[in-house]
Amino acid sequence: MGLLYQESVKVRHYHCNALGEMTLPAILDIMLIASNNQEATIPEAKEGFRQEGWAWIITQNQIDINRLPRYNEDIIAETEATTYNKFFSKRHYALKTSDGLVLAQAETTFALIDLNQRSIVRIPEIVAEWYQVEKEERPSRRKRLSKEVAHESKVDRFEVKFLDIDLNNHVNNTIYLRWITNSLGMEWFEKYTPTTFTIAYEKEMYLHQEGAVHSDLSTLSEDLKSDGTFNTQHVIDSEDNAHCLAEITWQVK
Numbered sequence: 001m002g003l004l005y006q007e008s009v010k011v012r013h014y015h016c017n018a019l020g021e022m023t024l025p026a027i028l029d030i031m032l033i034a035s036n037n038q039e040a041t042i043p044e045a046k047e048g049f050r051q052e053g054w055a056w057i058i059t060q061n062q063i064d065i066n067r068l069p070r071y072n073e074d075i076i077a078e079t080e081a082t083t084y085n086k087f088f089s090k091r092h093y094a095l096k097t098s099d100g101l102v103l104a105q106a107e108t109t110f111a112l113i114d115l116n117q118r119s120i121v122r123i124p125e126i127v128a129e130w131y132q133v134e135k136e137e138r139p140s141r142r143k144r145l146s147k148e149v150a151h152e153s154k155v156d157r158f159e160v161k162f163l164d165i166d167l168n169n170h171v172n173n174t175i176y177l178r179w180i181t182n183s184l185g186m187e188w189f190e191k192y193t194p195t196t197f198t199i200a201y202e203k204e205m206y207l208h209q210e211g212a213v214h215s216d217l218s219t220l221s222e223d224l225k226s227d228g229t230f231n232t233q234h235v236i237d238s239e240d241n242a243h244c245l246a247e248i249t250w251q252v253k
Contacts, residue, residue, distance in 0.1 A: 156183035
């Protein structure tokens, strides 16, 4: 395992939905802020990435949720790089209560990109040394998600706006989750709470690009009782490409 980093977080109103629960985009955002802040504590990594023109990009997130953090709660964000192979590195994240109870945890897969070439490059051993992470003996496989929904229950169309774009000039990772959750609506979150989700990023989206969120909600049954679970599938695409794939497990409140 690599260097462990922790920081305290106060759950603010902008982290939450109208129900006072932390949103899925906010969970991902807080986790990524923690690993970005860890970078600042490793001068060799910060300077090395600057000199080489490298950056990390996320290819997949797998997140388990025991309970959604709530408004005004004091929590701890924890992260450490865990393993790497030729092209991918994995990092563990956790959001905990102040007394150590795990609220949510994630395994995120990153690739190293050369910003000048805009292409993925091999991860040098020096990068692993900076984070004190060990090489995988046998590369693990990512969960495979379909690029098409099995049954199209609903479609929500959109255009990429200015505030959807981050410093890298493409849609920020958290925005895809915002599009998916917004397409479900408030009534959905009044009835159901997420327990696990996997989200994979296939291809970047850019300003003014038009796309759609396709959702398969067909496994939801009216017979589900309290604490019953079901899965939904979501695909964000444009005319030519699938950009983001997601699978979410929900529990009846």
